[in-house]
Amino acid sequence: METVGSGTSKQPSADQLFEKEGEFRKETIYFIVIDRFFNGNRANDGISKQGLHDPSLTHWGHYWGGDLEGIIEKADYLKQLGITAVWLSPLFEQVDAIENGHGPMHGYWTKDFKRVNPHFVKEDESTSLKTCVTLRRMIEALHERDIKIVLDIVCNHSSPQLHGSKGVVTDDGLPLADFHQDSNDFYHHYPEITDWDDEFQLIHHEMLGLATFNERNINFRRYIKNAIKAWLDLGFDALRIDTLKHMPVWFWQEFVADIQASKPDTFLFGEYGFGSPWDRRYLHYANDTGVSVLDFALAGAIRSAFSGQEPGGFHLIEKVLAMDPVYRRSTALVTFIENHDMPRFLSICSSHGDLELATVLLLTLRGIPCLFYGTEHYLVNDTDGGNDPYNRPMMESWETDSRVSAIIRRLALLRKTNRALAYGRHGQKYISATIYAYTRHYRDNRVFVAVNKGDAACCAIDHTGLPEGPHTCLLTGESFVVAEGAIRKLPIPAKGAVVLAVQGEPLKATTVVKFQINDYVTHPGDVMAVCGDAPELGAWDVDRCPHLEFINGDVWFAEVGFDASAGRPIRFKFVVLRSGGQEPVYENLVCRTFLLPRRGSVKLDLDWDRQ
Ligand SMILES: [Ca+2]
Ligand SMILES: [Ca+2]
Numbered sequence: 001m002e003t004v005g006s007g008t009s010k011q012p013s014a015d016q017l018f019e020k021e022g023e024f025r026k027e028t029i030y031f032i033v034i035d036r037f038f039n040g041n042r043a044n045d046g047i048s049k050q051g052l053h054d055p056s057l058t059h060w061g062h063y064w065g066g067d068l069e070g071i072i073e074k075a076d077y078l079k080q081l082g083i084t085a086v087w088l089s090p091l092f093e094q095v096d097a098i099e100n101g102h103g104p105m106h107g108y109w110t111k112d113f114k115r116v117n118p119h120f121v122k123e124d125e126s127t128s129l130k131t132c133v134t135l136r137r138m139i140e141a142l143h144e145r146d147i148k149i150v151l152d153i154v155c156n157h158s159s160p161q162l163h164g165s166k167g168v169v170t171d172d173g174l175p176l177a178d179f180h181q182d183s184n185d186f187y188h189h190y191p192e193i194t195d196w197d198d199e200f201q202l203i204h205h206e207m208l209g210l211a212t213f214n215e216r217n218i219n220f221r222r223y224i225k226n227a228i229k230a231w232l233d234l235g236f237d238a239l240r241i242d243t244l245k246h247m248p249v250w251f252w253q254e255f256v257a258d259i260q261a262s263k264p265d266t267f268l269f270g271e272y273g274f275g276s277p278w279d280r281r282y283l284h285y286a287n288d289t290g291v292s293v294l295d296f297a298l299a300g301a302i303r304s305a306f307s308g309q310e311p312g313g314f315h316l317i318e319k320v321l322a323m324d325p326v327y328r329r330s331t332a333l334v335t336f337i338e339n340h341d342m343p344r345f346l347s348i349c350s351s352h353g354d355l356e357l358a359t360v361l362l363l364t365l366r367g368i369p370c371l372f373y374g375t376e377h378y379l380v381n382d383t384d385g386g387n388d389p390y391n392r393p394m395m396e397s398w399e400t401d402s403r404v405s406a407i408i409r410r411l412a413l414l415r416k417t418n419r420a421l422a423y424g425r426h427g428q429k430y431i432s433a434t435i436y437a438y439t440r441h442y443r444d445n446r447v448f449v450a451v452n453k454g455d456a457a458c459c460a461i462d463h464t465g466l467p468e469g470p471h472t473c474l475l476t477g478e479s480f481v482v483a484e485g486a487i488r489k490l491p492i493p494a495k496g497a498v499v500l501a502v503q504g505e506p507l508k509a510t511t512v513v514k515f516q517i518n519d520y521v522t523h524p525g526d527v528m529a530v531c532g533d534a535p536e537l538g539a540w541d542v543d544r545c546p547h548l549e550f551i552n553g554d555v556w557f558a559e560v561g562f563d564a565s566a567g568r569p570i571r572f573k574f575v576v577l578r579s580g581g582q583e584p585v586y587e588n589l590v591c592r593t594f595l596l597p598r599r600g601s602v603k604l605d606l607d608w609d610r611q
Contacts, residue, residue, distance in 0.1 A: 019600025021514070022260070022267035024238060025331055025422040027148060028363065028412035029370040030083040032071070033340055034091070034120055035105040036392050037373055040069030044123040050096050052103045052119075060389035061102035067120040068138045079145040080400050081376060082409035084416060086142065087150035087240050089340070091135070091231075093117050093127060097162035106340065106392075107152065108242060109159035109210075113227035114172040128172055129230050139235040148237040155224050155255070156243040157210035167211025171223060179211040186220050188212045199281075203248055215251045225258050232263045241291060244270030245282070249289055256290035269293060269334045269368075273341075274300075277323035287328045295333040295367055297323075302337050302358050306453060307348040313433030313453070317361070321426055324366070325553025328518050328605065331423055335367035338375065340392055345375070347386025352378050353495030356404050357451050360475070360497045363411035364440065364449045366426050376405040410474050411499070418503050420445035425551045429461050435492065439465045442549055443558075444504030452492035461487045464500075471500040509561025512601040513594075515548060516557045517574050520608035525579035528556035532572025532591070534565040542575055542584055554608075567598035574608060 039045070045053050045065045054062035071088070078086060090107030093115035097103065107117065115127045121134040129135070142149050158167045158177070167179030167187055177186035190212070193205040206212050213220050228239065239259070244252070252270075259266050269292040275282035276297050286293045301320045304310040312319070324330040337358045338345045345355050355378060362369045373379075377397040383390040400409070415421045424442030431437070434454030440447040448464050448471075466482045473480065475497055480487050492498060515530050522528060531538055531545040537560070538545030548556035562570075571591040575584050589609045 019511075019597040019602070020265040021601055021603045022238070022265045023514075023601065023603070024085070024148075024267035024269075024368055026416050026419075027085040027368055028083045028408070028415055029085045029087050029150065029334065029368060030078065030081070030373065031087040031089075031336075031339065031370055032373045033066075033089045033106065033392050034068070034071065035063050035066040035089070036394050037066045038070030038074050038395060039065035039067065040071070040073045041067050041122065044119065044121065047118055047123050048096055050098055050103075052096060052098055052105075057394055059101060060392070061098065061100075061105070063103060063105045063119050064394055066394070068116075068134045069122075072134075072138050072141045074398070075141040075145055075147070077398050077400070078142075078147055080409075081405060082412035083371065084146065084412060085148035085150060085238070087238075087370065088152060090152045090154060090242075091116055091120065092154075094119075095159045095162055095165075095168065097159075097165075099160075099162055102389075104159075108154055109162075110154060111159065111168065112170045112172065113224060114230060115170075129234065130172070136234065143235060149235070150238040150240050151228075151231050151236040152240045152242065153228055154242040155213065155215075155228075155251075156246045157207070157212045159211060160209040176223065177220075184219065185214055185217050188214050202246055207243070207246060212246070215247055221251075221254070225255060228259065229262045232259065232266060237265075238267040238269070241268060241270035243273075244285055244289070244291060244293065245272045245275070249284060252285075252289035252291050260290075267292070269332075272296075277320065277326050283326055286333075292329060292332045292334060292368075294339075294370075295335045298333070298365070298367065299336050299338075299342075302361055303345065303348060306345075306351075306354045306358055309348065314431055314436040314451075315433060317365075317436065318428065318431055321366070321428075324426070325555065328555075329516075330552060330555070331366050331557075333367040334370050335362055335365065336370045336372065337362050338372045338391070339370075340372070341388060342391065343386030344372070344380045344391050346378060346380035347382050347391070351495070352404070354453060356407055357453055357495060357497055359404055359407050360411065360449065360451055360499065361436070363408070363415065364421060364447060364499065365438075366424075366440070369415075371408065376400070376408055377402055378404065407475060414447070414474065414499075414501055418445050418447055418501055419443065419506065420447045420501075423549075423551075423557060425549065427465065429463065429465075430459050435459060437461055437490075441465055442504075444502070446500075446502040448498070448500040450490060450492055450498045452494065452496050454494065456491070456494045456496075458489055458491045461490055466500060467502060471502075474499045474501060507559045507561050509563055510566040510599055511562040511596050513560050513562065513596070514557065514601070514603040515560055515574075516551075516555065516603065516605045517548065518605070518607050519554050520556075520574075520576065521554045522550070522556075522576060523578075527577045529575050529577055530558075530560065530572055531575045531586075532570050534562065534568070534570045534572075536560060536562045536565055537570065537572050542577060545575070547577075548574075562596055566596055569593055569595045574606075 093112040094104035169177040301316040420440040424440040429437040437450035548558040573587040
């Protein structure tokens with residue numbers, strides 16, 4: 001049984017707690033289904049006693065042999081591809097069982113949250129988190145190459161009924177829970193969800209017969225939180241959370257608080273299946289849990305724009321982006337065009353050129369892009385329309401010279417260096433069903449993108465937002481001249497794209513605070529600023545205080561550097577500076593206070609105070 005404080009976490013010092021925030025917006029994530037990536041160790045293929053491994057690679061629900069050694073061997077490949085973070089399918093030990101041809105190669109039937117899946121490590125090594133050597137080697141191999149690692153976690157459920165047993169969970173090998181002998185109340189005991197609009201059912205009932213944890217049980221909560229903290233202590237940088245919507249918002253708030261108390265720079269994002277910005281419950285999760293979410297709406301819009309499944313072409317994307325002000329943090333949404341639960345892009349739209357354009361959009365629109373393994377080689381299997389499990393083929397190639405690989409490499413590098421893609425606002429410049437042109441804009445950083453999924457075309461862009469003179473396309477090397485802010489003739493070939501970029505100077509200071517203010521709707525000509533007692537905040541002089549950048553609707557954001565005031569308390573409030581000699585509008589409060597860390601970077605994500 002888990003007891004209070006039995007986790008292995010070291011508590012960070014007060015200084016460390018505030019000097020580094022979980023900033024992930026510059027990253028490009030690559031999602032790997034471990035079993036389908038690379039078989040780096042053939043000796044561990046036969047470890048299952050249940051015949052779960054299929055050496056013929058024809059039974060799609062069986063293990064095919066991919067493992068952590070495979071990730072280590074391909075770490076250089078990942079580096080070369082240019083991605084900066086990997087999301088690994090769950091690593092936890094699974095129930096070793098198979099039913100109707102389906103086993104837990106996906107990793108979503110956990111047996112022990114403190115042990116590594118033995119199918120992924122050496123056949124004779126300890127799978128305990130405390131001692132597993134291969135896991136440590138993999139973390140080291142990725143970190144040596146500056147690749148961050150996302151741990152995929154499931155807190156909602158363990159495993160379904162398999163050979164008479166259900167939800168048997170151990171705590172680093174010791175008995176902990178059993179759905180059928182649930183004397184310690186670890187599980188809810190309700191039937192399958194039948195009404196997806198019923199809040200009680202969503203939280204308490206089962207999904208696909210999976211044994212569903214009872215989050216009201218403090219011992220369950222301590223077990224799961226301590227287990228996840230132990231993984232983070234090994235070096236994982238972020239968490240991807242499965243089935244976010246099936247646990248209450250208060251559970252996630254407590255979870256995030258405890259995780260970030262232990263490791264403050266942990267970025268968390270979750271799966272709220274098919275969440276839509278028009279759905280209030282989804283927005284409650286997206287905005288109030290402290291967990292960012294996967295952007296299913298944008299994925300659906302990009303996919304449909306190319307497949308024609310829905311009419312409207314690129315207007316479908318416009319419609320989703322127009323909803324961005326409903327999010328507190330739209331630039332931290334995790335975006336994608338395909339994943340392990342839906343047919344691959346090429347199954348719904350077979351043109352390689354379209355996949356390339358969709359990848360350009362993914363890597364340059366707002367949000368943190370997440371690629372699915374194999375996208376870089378046009379990997380696809382169209383059996384049964386490419387639905388699960390046929391969307392999870394084995395990786396076939398390790399070349400890095402395909403057109404789509406080149407796009408990924410160039411744009412992932414741009415994301416790392418140009419803050420317009422990480423933080424900036426989206427400005428639409430031209431749209432039709434087949435052509436989409438837009439800019440991303442943050443301070444002196446600019447990125448201009450035009451994508452054409454139709455026949456060769458030429459359009460005029462009146463306000464590019466780019467400086468005067470020639471600009472070279474990052475994808476084709478072609479040159480375009482901006483005169484009086486415009487590109488009068490922008491020819492784009494059929495299924496072609498143009499990406500132009502201007503890089504500003506990154507902000508350097510002892511302490512950087514990222515101020516974000518939500519919930520004040522400004523008018524054209526208004527500028528949001530942050531005004532305070534520190535010299536860096538203008539010492540209350542509104543003519544000298546730093547301005548924020550408009551992001552969308554009611555959100556403004558900026559990094560502000562502090563040197564003289566680093567380590568000291570600041571008092572401040574937000575103020576809207578208005579044009580035409582109008583009085584500024586101050587927040588209605590005495591002041592906000594914040595103790596600046598001595599060094600590092602922190603985020604303050606605040607709402608306008610009207611009192
Ligand atoms: Ca293997
Ligand atoms: Ca639940």
